[in-house]
Amino acid sequence: MTDPTSLDILAFAAHPDDVEISCAGTLIKASEAGKRIGIIDLTRGELGSRGSAELRSQEAAAASAKLGLTYRENLALADGFFEINETNKLAIVRCIRRWRPKVVLCNAPHDRHPDHGRAHQLVADACFLAGLIKIETHDENGELQKAYRPEQVYAYIQDDYIKPDLVVDIQGYWDKKMEVLLCYGSQFFQQGVSGPQTPISSKEFLEFLYGRCLQYGREASITIGEGYLTMRVPHMAQIDSLCV
Numbered sequence: 526m527t528d529p530t531s532l533d534i535l536a537f538a539a540h541p542d543d544v545e546i547s548c549a550g551t552l553i554k555a556s557e558a559g560k561r562i563g564i565i566d567l568t569r570g571e572l573g574s575r576g577s578a579e580l581r582s583q584e585a586a587a588a589s590a591k592l593g594l595t596y597r598e599n600l601a602l603a604d605g606f607f608e609i610n611e612t613n614k615l616a617i618v619r620c621i622r623r624w625r626p627k628v629v630l631c632n633a634p635h636d637r638h639p640d641h642g643r644a645h646q647l648v649a650d651a652c653f654l655a656g657l658i659k660i661e662t663h664d665e666n667g668e669l670q671k672a673y674r675p676e677q678v679y680a681y682i683q684d685d686y687i688k689p690d691l692v693v694d695i696q697g698y699w700d701k702k703m704e705v706l707l708c709y710g711s712q713f714f715q716q717g718v719s720g721p722q723t724p725i726s727s728k729e730f731l732e733f734l735y736g737r738c739l740q741y742g743r744e745a746s747i748t749i750g751e752g753y754l755t756m757r758v759p760h761m762a763q764i765d766s767l768c769v
Contacts, residue, residue: 532595533560535626535675537617539644540570540604541585542709546725546734547681548630549592549702550695551751556593563596564589565620567644568604575720576711588708591701596624605639609646617651619662622670629675633754637684637724645680649756652678678756684724686737689752691759692745695738699749706731 534555538544544552544564552562566585569578576584582599589597600616607613621629631648632641654660656674664670682689695702706713711720714728724730742749 531561531625532563533626534562534628534630535621535624536562536564536630536681537632537644537648538564538566539632539638539640540568540573541566541581541599542570542588542706542712543632543641543683544630544681545588545592545702545705545709547683548693548751548753549588549705550698550738551681551693552592552594553698553701553705554693554695561595562593563598563624563626564592564594565597565617566599567602567607567647568640569599569601570604572604573712574723575726580711581709584709584711588705591705591708607640607643607647609643609650613647614651614654615660615662617648618655618660619664619670621651621655621675622662622673623664625673627676629678630753631678631680633680633682633685633687635685635687641683649678652756677759680754680756682741682752682754687752687754689741689744690755692741692747692750692752694742694745694747694750696742696748699735699738703731706734 536544556562570581571578602613629648629652632644634645635642652675656672658672662670707715710718712725714726714731720726738749738751741752
């Protein structure tokens with residue numbers, strides 16, 4: 526029986542919208558299959574050139590509803606300046622031990638935005654540390670948390686091209702992914718919405734995302750997909766399990 530206090534998938538992001546850009550199709554598909562999914566944003570995206578932290582929070586709530594999330598939280602670390610340190614690692618360890626996800630998703634090891642690589646290292650370290658019984662953490666009620674390590678950690682690919690280790694088929698989910706992305710009206714191109722030009726605010730950026738997903742689909746001999754890096758060697762019960 527599934528533990529009602531656990532999650533199947535817990536996705537971490539440096540900023541609200543990182544998950545939506547990179548793996549919304551994967552999460553919508555999983556949600557429709559009955560999986561329990563959560564997102565934890567590390568920062569509020571307060572340094573973004575467009576919009577504000579408060580507006581991003583409203584947009585994230587709208588996106589969460591369309592994603593079918595069980596849970597979403599923002600750790601409010603400093604956008605652009607959060608560090609890979611003990612305090613921040615332990616904050617993520619607490620999240621992992623609370624939700625005990627089977628799969629953790631995180632930013633790629635390197636990307637155009639320097640926060641993404643640091644977020645990757647923080648989450649990767651925390652996923653390991655969460656399994657060490659001599660590291661003590663407590664929940665919001667002061668209760669000692671049990672050690673726990675996710676079964677798999679996958680890094681989603683965002684801006685920089687990285688050859689994926691695996692691709693999730695999102696055929697039939699692109700339009701739903703776009704609905705989720707456009708919840709962030711302050712960040713992405715929408716007719717009549719003005720603001721400073723940024724690398725993600727143009728119509729061409731959305732076309733780039735579509736092309737990237739088509740490219741990953743082609744590399745995996747499917748139509749369209751979202752790409753991931755494996756942080757641990759995956760296993761399968763049968764040799765053809767990954768091909769179905």
